[in-house]
Amino acid sequence: MFKKVTIQADQRGLLFHKGSYVKKLNPGTYHYLLWAQTTVVVMNIAKPFVIEGKDLQLFLQDEDLVRELDIVRVQDHEYVLHYEDSQFVQLLKPGVYAYWSILKKHTFLHTDIRQPELPAEVDRSILPKLTAHVQPYEIASYESGFLFYDHVLQRELSPGKYYFWRGPVSVMVKTIDLRQQQMDLIGQEIMTEDKVTLRLNFVCQYKIVQPLRALEMKSFDEQIHIQLQLMLREYVGTLKLDDLLKRKEDVASFILSRLREKGEEFGVQFLGAGVKDVILPGEMKDILNTVLLAEKKAQANLITRREETASTRSLLNTAKLMDENQTLFRLKELEFLEKICEKIGSISLTGGGDLLERLSSLIGEKKAAGK
Structure with missing residues (x-):
């Protein structure tokens, strides 16, 4: 005849009559007639307050029930961080939520997502x-x-x-x-004043010192690249090929000074620049190689003539000294004989007379035979 309903200490009951909410039931035992259109929904108070098929607003009119609930409303422009006993549980999106406040303490951190940066109150450990x-x-x-x-x-x-x-x-x-960077211009074709088309490899180092200025410029690297091209054409176009090859360092100094004039406009500090390579057309290379070879041959001939002149002058000075000093002459003869002895295994002499005179006589005879 009666329907018995028992509600435990960690539970609460919701009484419905003909499908409409009547009241909250505290822990205890309840009896209802079987034919009465009465139902009881038993809820675990450790879990969120959710009734399937029922809108939460229907229950918020019951003040007795509301006293045991923590209710949070999340606006369309909000995210809410839900904590239970100071432990993060979940992120709540727009809507209305209710939690039993009997066993656990619920806290909520509201954040306005129209201000996208996470507030300092959000602990980074939960990210x-x-x-x-x-x-x-x-x-x-x-x-x-x-x-x-x-x-x-x-x-x-x-x-x-x-x-x-x-x-x-x-x-x-x-x-x-903001680190030091390098820009390379590879194979830039430029015509010199004397109409020689060559290619230059150029490099410059720089660092950005005004980052906002660099950010405001479209295609920042490309604009610096174009400036370098224009400056190189401007300077190289005023030089003849020979002058350019002799004054490569001057090219770098000129370009660097012009770049530094543009430094504030680009928000950049230019640190260095230099010509890496000057690449000439094939015919021009052959011509320069021919000129260089001729110059080197002329230098070699000049050195040879200088050496020959020095050698002749040395012989003349030696002859004068020997003519003036008989002792030196005799020493020279002995030196000469020593060189002969180094190359001859044995010498046989017959007859009397001074050894030096006989050797000298022998040398004289050899010279006469040679003639």
Whole structure:
């Protein structure tokens, strides 16, 4: 005849009559007639307050029930972080939520996603649980960053890691590299004053010192590249080929000085520049090689003539000294004999007389035979 309903200490009951909510039931035992159109929904108070098929607003009219609930309303422009006993549980999207406040303490952190940057109150340790709702950006130690909301510049970002809500506002971060950089101009075809077309390989080093100025320029690297091209054509076009080959360092100095004049316009500090290679057409190479070969031959002939002159002068001086000094003459003869003895195994002499005179006589005879 009666239907018995028991509600435990960690439960609450919701009494319905003919499908309409009547009241909340506290722990205890209840009896209802079987034919009465009465139902009881038993709820675990450790879980969120959710009734399938029923709108939460139907229950919020019961003040007794509301006293045991924590209710949070999330606006369309909000994300709410839900904590139970100071432990993060979940992120709540727009809507109305209710939780039993009997066993656990519920707290809620409201964040306005119209301001995309995560507030400081959000503990970074929970971010791995929010990857679907948060987008990170990292600025390296050698970079400067610029923050844009809906393509409108907000501020400059220093090195570090930043987090933003994925929401109605589009977030973009652009970075500028502040390290020293190098730009190479490879194979630039330029005509000299004497109508020789050559190719130059040029290099310059620079670093960005005003990152916002560089960011405001479209195709920043390309604009510097074009400036280098124009400056090279301007200077090389005033030089003849021979002058260019002799004054490669002057080209670098001129270009560097002109670049530094443009430094503030680009927000850049130009540190150095130089000509790496001058590449000539094949016919011009052959001509220059021929000229160089002729010059080297002329230099070699000049050196040979100088050596011959020096050698003749040395012989003349030696002859004068020997003519004036008999002792020196005799020493020279002995030196000459020593050289002969080095190349001859044995010498046989017959007859009397002084050895030196006989050797000298022998040498004289050999010379006469040679003639």
